[in-house]
Amino acid sequence: MILINGMEDAAISAADRGLAYGDGVFRTIRVQDGHALQWSRHYAKLAADCKALRIPVPELETLNQDVMRISRAHSTCALKIIVTRGVGERGYAHAGVGAPTRILLSAPLPRYPSQCAELGVRIRLCRLKLADQPALAGVKHLNRLENVLARAEWTDSSIAEGIVRDRAENVIGGTMTNIFMVNGGVLATPRLDGCGIAGVTRDRIIETSARHGAPCEVTMLTWSDIVSAEEVFLVNSLIGVWPVCDIEGQLRRAGPFTRLAQRWLTLEDDAQAA
Amino acid sequence: MILINGMEDAAISAADRGLAYGDGVFRTIRVQDGHALQWSRHYAKLAADCKALRIPVPELETLNQDVMRISRAHSTCALKIIVTRGVGERGYAHAGVGAPTRILLSAPLPRYPSQCAELGVRIRLCRLKLADQPALAGVKHLNRLENVLARAEWTDSSIAEGIVRDRAENVIGGTMTNIFMVNGGVLATPRLDGCGIAGVTRDRIIETSARHGAPCEVTMLTWSDIVSAEEVFLVNSLIGVWPVCDIEGQLRRAGPFTRLAQRWLTLEDDAQAA
Numbered sequence: 001m002i003l004i005n006g007m008e009d010a011a012i013s014a015a016d017r018g019l020a021y022g023d024g025v026f027r028t029i030r031v032q033d034g035h036a037l038q039w040s041r042h043y044a045k046l047a048a049d050c051k052a053l054r055i056p057v058p059e060l061e062t063l064n065q066d067v068m069r070i071s072r073a074h075s076t077c078a079l080k081i082i083v084t085r086g087v088g089e090r091g092y093a094h095a096g097v098g099a100p101t102r103i104l105l106s107a108p109l110p111r112y113p114s115q116c117a118e119l120g121v122r123i124r125l126c127r128l129k130l131a132d133q134p135a136l137a138g139v140k141h142l143n144r145l146e147n148v149l150a151r152a153e154w155t156d157s158s159i160a161e162g163i164v165r166d167r168a169e170n171v172i173g174g175t176m177t178n179i180f181m182v183n184g185g186v187l188a189t190p191r192l193d194g195c196g197i198a199g200v201t202r203d204r205i206i207e208t209s210a211r212h213g214a215p216c217e218v219t220m221l222t223w224s225d226i227v228s229a230e231e232v233f234l235v236n237s238l239i240g241v242w243p244v245c246d247i248e249g250q251l252r253r254a255g256p257f258t259r260l261a262q263r264w265l266t267l268e269d270d271a272q273a274a
Numbered sequence: 275m276i277l278i279n280g281m282e283d284a285a286i287s288a289a290d291r292g293l294a295y296g297d298g299v300f301r302t303i304r305v306q307d308g309h310a311l312q313w314s315r316h317y318a319k320l321a322a323d324c325k326a327l328r329i330p331v332p333e334l335e336t337l338n339q340d341v342m343r344i345s346r347a348h349s350t351c352a353l354k355i356i357v358t359r360g361v362g363e364r365g366y367a368h369a370g371v372g373a374p375t376r377i378l379l380s381a382p383l384p385r386y387p388s389q390c391a392e393l394g395v396r397i398r399l400c401r402l403k404l405a406d407q408p409a410l411a412g413v414k415h416l417n418r419l420e421n422v423l424a425r426a427e428w429t430d431s432s433i434a435e436g437i438v439r440d441r442a443e444n445v446i447g448g449t450m451t452n453i454f455m456v457n458g459g460v461l462a463t464p465r466l467d468g469c470g471i472a473g474v475t476r477d478r479i480i481e482t483s484a485r486h487g488a489p490c491e492v493t494m495l496t497w498s499d500i501v502s503a504e505e506v507f508l509v510n511s512l513i514g515v516w517p518v519c520d521i522e523g524q525l526r527r528a529g530p531f532t533r534l535a536q537r538w539l540t541l542e543d544d545a546q547a548a
Binding site for chain 2: 002004009010011012013014015016017018019020021022023026053054078080082084085089090091092093094095103105107110128130131132133135136141142143144145146147148149150151152155167175176195
């Protein structure tokens with residue numbers, strides 16, 4: 001099902017600035033048993049990202065109705081919400097642009113083998129280095145060619161995710177996930193001041209770990225930090241938490257902190273979906 | 275008029291990767307008296323940019339027909355050609371994506387005052403710094419949020435263009451133009467190894483100046499190089515050559531080299547449109 005500005009439709013204007021310039025933001029949300037999980041967090045992030053680009057924020061009530069229509073039609077799905085600046089005249093200036101375009105697309109939840117969450121996944125290091133752009137860092141905007149290029153580096157389906165670094169070789173995250181590691185009992189995740197996407201699940205892990213007395217360090221991490229870590233895991237709103245069990249051939253088991261993170265998220269999500 | 279994959283239509287699939295990720299490239303072409311000016315150069319660049327992103331290049335014959343249909347319907351217009359990777363499943367991987375999407379949009383030529391080309395234009399320096407991404411540098415792709423942010427820095431309509439630098443403070447170009455300067459009789463334009471768009475008109479100036487025994491240096495330029503230059507001019511396929519006559523209040527006249535560049539382009543374009 002596709003809703004465009006609240007209407008069931010499969011097409012958008014070819015003059016939309018989302019297409020012309022990637023001038024918009026998006027979210028990917030897990031819908032489970034009719035509930036859009038973490039919806040209020042996703043809305044808050046969507047609003048913050050719109051503000052970062054000075055796109056008028058769609059009303060919560062309006063998006064709520066869209067989300068409810070999708071969730072009623074597809075009670076379990078991957079819901080993507082795109083908000084673009086709208087349809088504009090030619091040119092980069094956006095002074096005269098009308099209302100933002102709201103696009104909601106539902107898709108089947110990706111069928112990852114259950115062993116991804118149980119036994120863990122294999123990761124690789126990508127060659128592509130993310131460019132530093134503080135004006136856009138953390139924002140889930142529609143300029144995602146770097147992710148496309150990084151994801152195109154491998155076709156081996158046994159590799160679940162590629163890890164990307166910035167040009168100073170700091171690890172930023174996966175092509176579609178945020179990354180966490182544990183060393184000496186301390187949880188850590190990369191700073192995203194220059195590039196990367198600050199996802200909702202990353203926020204949840206940071207907040208929940210602090211609440212449980214094991215605060216997460218948000219810091220600069222190198223690939224060798226990751227390789228030598230006791231535990232590594234990947235997160236996003238669709239997969240939840242995936243332990244990393246194979247870093248380019250170096251094997252490991254899912255550790256206790258990773259299991260704890262899985263439990264935290266599952267408890268919260270189950271409460272929402274109940 | 276809008277043509278989508280050769281069909282007259284105004285809408286594209288909301289699942290197109292051009293919208294989802296900015297996964298595509300584009301060109302802006304001046305159509306004059308029924309002729310798409312510099313069409314073979316634009317096609318060559320479109321093909322090169324598709325290859326840079328590993329998007330299958332649409333056949334010349336196919337695009338030719340699209341362009342001719344537009345030029346017959348609107349004998350003088352601004353023609354935008356977008357080629358996206360096509361409609362895809364969810365996710366960054368593009369292994370299973372079908373054929374690319376061709377989108378041609380005609381718009382009225384922007385009505386710039388004739389004094390822009392005659393007397394020159396006013397420019398300013400933008401605060402936004404372009405991120406370095408050698409994997410995408412020079413390519414006219416659909417990830418253009420930086421241009422949108424830079425263009426949003428001013429609303430004063432007396433300012434025709436904003437100049438952007440990279441993070442090392444090298445001048446890269448305007449938000450919608452390439453920049454040239456002349457100093458000590460030597461023509462120069464910025465290198466675009468890390469960011470920026472290498473436009474067709476930039477290529478034409480570089481090639482024509484070499485043919486006329488005044489080769490252009492493609493080099494690193496700072497803002498103070500621009501400010502202290504004898505001549506500065508801006509180029510793109512719609513405007514041709516605009517002299518810069520006002521750099522943040524510092525006034526100057528269009529110089530002889532700028533006039534020569536205008537003449538070179540006009541002679542070529544008039545021959546094509548004849």
